[in-house]
Amino acid sequence: xxxxxxxxxxxxxxxxxxxxxxxxxxxxxxxxxxxxxxxxxxxxxxxxxxxxxxxxxxxxxxxxxxxxxxxxxxxxxxxxxxxxxxxxxxxxxxxxxxxxxxxxxxxxxxxxxxxxxxxxxxxxxxxxxxxxxxxxxxxxxxxxxxxxxxxxxxxxxxxxxxxxxxxxxxxxxxxxxxxxxxxxxxxxxxxxxxxxxxxxxxxxxxxxxxxxxxxxxxxxxxxxxxxxxxxxxxxxxxxxxxxxxxxxxxxxxxxxxxxxxxxxxxxxxxxx
Amino acid sequence: xxxxxxxxxxxxxxxxxxxxxxxxxxxxxxxxxxxxxxxxxxxxxxxxxxxxxxxxxxxxxxxxxxxxxxxxxxxxxxxxxxxxxxxxxxxxxxxxxxxxxxxxxxxxxxxxxxxxxxxxxxxxxxxxxxxxxxxxxxxxxxxxxxxxxxxxxxxxxxxxxxxxxxxxxxxxxxxxxxxxxxxxxxxxxxxxxxxxxxxxxxxxxxxxxxxxxxxxxxxxxxxxxxxxxxxxxxxxxxxxxxxxxxxxxxxxxxxxxxxxxxxxxxxxxxxxxxxxxxxxxxxxxxxxxxxxxxxxxxxxxxxxxxxxxxxxxxxxxxxxxxxxxxxxxxxxxxxxxxxxxxxxxxxxxxxxxxxxxxxxxxxxxxxxxxxxxxxxxxxxxxxxxxxxxxxxxxxxxxxxxxxxxxxxxxxxxxxxxxxxxx
Numbered sequence: 001x002x003x004x005x006x007x008x009x010x011x012x013x014x015x016x017x018x019x020x021x022x023x024x025x026x027x028x029x030x031x032x033x034x035x036x037x038x039x040x041x042x043x044x045x046x047x048x049x050x051x052x053x054x055x056x057x058x059x060x061x062x063x064x065x066x067x068x069x070x071x072x073x074x075x076x077x078x079x080x081x082x083x084x085x086x087x088x089x090x091x092x093x094x095x096x097x098x099x100x101x102x103x104x105x106x107x108x109x110x111x112x113x114x115x116x117x118x119x120x121x122x123x124x125x126x127x128x129x130x131x132x133x134x135x136x137x138x139x140x141x142x143x144x145x146x147x148x149x150x151x152x153x154x155x156x157x158x159x160x161x162x163x164x165x166x167x168x169x170x171x172x173x174x175x176x177x178x179x180x181x182x183x184x185x186x187x188x189x190x191x192x193x194x195x196x197x198x199x200x201x202x203x204x205x206x207x208x209x210x211x212x213x214x215x216x217x218x219x220x221x222x223x224x225x226x227x228x229x230x231x232x233x234x235x236x237x238x239x240x241x242x243x244x245x246x247x248x249x250x251x252x253x254x255x256x257x258x259x260x261x262x263x264x265x266x267x268x269x270x271x272x
Numbered sequence: 273x274x275x276x277x278x279x280x281x282x283x284x285x286x287x288x289x290x291x292x293x294x295x296x297x298x299x300x301x302x303x304x305x306x307x308x309x310x311x312x313x314x315x316x317x318x319x320x321x322x323x324x325x326x327x328x329x330x331x332x333x334x335x336x337x338x339x340x341x342x343x344x345x346x347x348x349x350x351x352x353x354x355x356x357x358x359x360x361x362x363x364x365x366x367x368x369x370x371x372x373x374x375x376x377x378x379x380x381x382x383x384x385x386x387x388x389x390x391x392x393x394x395x396x397x398x399x400x401x402x403x404x405x406x407x408x409x410x411x412x413x414x415x416x417x418x419x420x421x422x423x424x425x426x427x428x429x430x431x432x433x434x435x436x437x438x439x440x441x442x443x444x445x446x447x448x449x450x451x452x453x454x455x456x457x458x459x460x461x462x463x464x465x466x467x468x469x470x471x472x473x474x475x476x477x478x479x480x481x482x483x484x485x486x487x488x489x490x491x492x493x494x495x496x497x498x499x500x501x502x503x504x505x506x507x508x509x510x511x512x513x514x515x516x517x518x519x520x521x522x523x524x525x526x527x528x529x530x531x532x533x534x535x536x537x538x539x540x541x542x543x544x545x546x547x548x549x550x551x552x553x554x555x556x557x558x559x560x561x562x563x564x565x566x567x568x569x570x571x572x573x574x575x576x577x578x579x580x581x582x583x584x585x586x587x588x589x590x591x592x593x594x595x596x597x598x599x600x601x602x603x604x605x606x607x608x609x610x611x612x613x614x615x616x617x618x619x620x621x622x623x624x625x626x627x628x629x630x631x632x633x634x635x636x637x638x639x640x641x642x643x644x645x646x647x648x649x650x651x652x653x654x655x656x657x658x659x660x661x662x663x664x665x666x667x668x669x670x671x672x673x674x675x676x677x678x679x680x681x682x683x684x685x686x687x688x689x690x691x692x693x694x
Contacts, residue, residue: 010602021500024493025515028573031530032519034540038533046533048540088316095312099305107313109683114324116679118631120648121328121668124655128334128665129327148324151316209523212633216655229525233638237532245526252521256514 032249039242046239057243070228077224078207081146085203089154090196097162115152123216137219145213150203161195194266198259335665338444340388344381345372349440361433366416370407377404392435399426447666479646483629486568487622494576502584520574528638531567532558563639572628576621583617620686627678647671
């Protein structure tokens with residue numbers, strides 16, 4: 001990029017661009033990096049410099065019943081919401097990409113809207129709606145709402161993958177005598193799997209990170225991991241939170257790597 | 273000749289018919305196909321309507337819901353309809369009110385009624401409680417008008433009766449007007465709220481202003497970074513992209529906690545700046561507006577980078593090269609050739625960031641002072657803390673309307689389906 005024909009002022013710009021971009025990247029990654037060492041710190045305050053190495057905050061985390069309970073709750077709610085969003089979302093995406101029909105734009109608008117409507121409104125609305133029915137403080141309601149929040153991500157990723165799907169393959173399978181269900185599971189699904197899985201990862205991350213709707217809709221019994229972190233940050237920011245945060249960062253890295261691997265795979269399939 | 277001409281005419285005769293039936297069959301197959309597509313979409317549409325649209329619609333109806341007065345004072349509501357609203361209401365209204373207040377007290381409805389009327393005239397709640405304690409009057413007074421006015425002179429003030437008269441319907445614009453700092457005054461006309469209650473327009477202005485600042489900072493940071501990422505070799509840019517995506521995938525609460533650690537007065541940022549000699553005393557960087565801006569920009573930055581990056585990725589470098597080779601200065605060719613091609617990405621990113629910003633709740637709630645709270649905070653506050661669902665739903669409804677208008681603009685400009693993630 002830097003070549004000898006550049007005028008001095010262009011050279012300056014060249015470096016300015018690199019420095020500002022570098023600072024922006026530092027800004028993005030700094031919070032993620034800074035919290036990890038603190039979770040292994042011996043001292044009981046979340047400040048640098050570190051005083052010594054210890055696993056005591058992880059022991060704290062895994063011996064506190066409220067943290068264990070919240071982790072269990074997240075592990076119930078997030079997978080259930082993901083499966084619901086994934087199944088309904090994938091079917092709808094196939095329907096949406098099969099051809100043009102009237103009202104398609106409005107349906108798309110409707111299905112994406114959970115992504116942009118402020119979560120506080122979703123939280124208050126679902127609380128005021130379900131509480132009189134005696135359906136607040138329930139896992140089912142929480143799962144349903146989290147699934148609705150995950151739907152847009154499944155729709156976006158799966159319809160995008162289906163854009164590159166050759167519908168003649170479905171026709172060929174049907175021509176060869178396969179039933180629509182066989183065709184779906186043996187032809188369509190394997191080909192769009194990367195899109196479906198990355199949509200599911202987005203839906204999972206949405207539910208796993210959701211706190212506002214949970215604040216309104218869940219009782220203490222259904223408190224999820226983010227809900228527990230929220231009260232932790234509000235009441236007493238202790239290194240136990242840093243330990244929980246580090247585990248969550250590890251989890252995000254795992255999600256990100258899976259996603260990158262899927263993207264690489266589908267790109268290879270498309271180019272081959 | 274004749275032998276072969278007969279089948280030919282037969283074919284010619286059946287051809288239009290066959291053509292028509294084939295057309296019909298095709299049309300039917302097409303219809304079936306459409307129906308199948310719609311059947312695949314139906315479960316999800318029903319699901320979203322039931323768990324998402326229905327609760328939100330009923331929230332919107334709650335913002336005009338006004339059951340308290342009609343519910344607790346049925347006789348008064350009936351009697352007061354004959355009163356013109358000037359001077360004091362007739363005796364029948366006083367008698368009905370005494371009967372209703374006593375009944376409401378027995379039915380435990382006085383609390384809701386007092387809360388509602390207190391919003392109209394301050395002190396109404398205590399007046400109702402005081403009156404309820406004095407009822408029933410023994411012996412029954414000849415004139416309730418006299419008796420009530422003797423009990424408390426406020427019953428002789430038309431304002432207290434006008435408050436009831438304004439609420440004889442189970443629907444009211446009260447909350448929606450209050451959310452826009454307006455009210456229906458004693459004359460039945462819409463006027464500005466009193467200064468101590470006119471706080472909501474300021475909150476809306478603050479919400480939009482803060483969102484605008486966040487959007488502008490995010491754009492200023494995202495544009496150069498996206499430009500660099502597009503122009504770097506693929507390997508390097510993929511590696512750097514991970515630095516963008518990792519925070520994107522990290523829990524918002526983790527990042528909020530990390531920013532508190534970084535920005536607090538003994539935190540890394542302050543101690544570094546002190547060590548460098550840039551400041552003498554730690555700066556207040558968190559639990560104020562600065563902290564809210566920093567963490568909101570941090571959370572929303574990837575939503576700005578990704579659309580701009582994907583648009584820049586599709587721009588061929590030959591345009592810029594052509595402009596430069598034709599003698600245009602590199603800066604001028606950037607501004608006049610490259611930049612216009614990225615406007616689509618900028619508007620997509622900026623609109624998305626702005627839409628997401630105006631609904632923010634968690635970040636200001638955890639990192640801001642009371643003066644940095646946005647509309648969402650007050651929706652939550654009126655739902656949880658001071659149970660005032662009318663106000664909560666009215667503010668929520670207005671916030672939703674603003675979001676929907678922006679979302680429609682976004683949909684029209686960018687198209688929801690072209691949203692790209694990661």
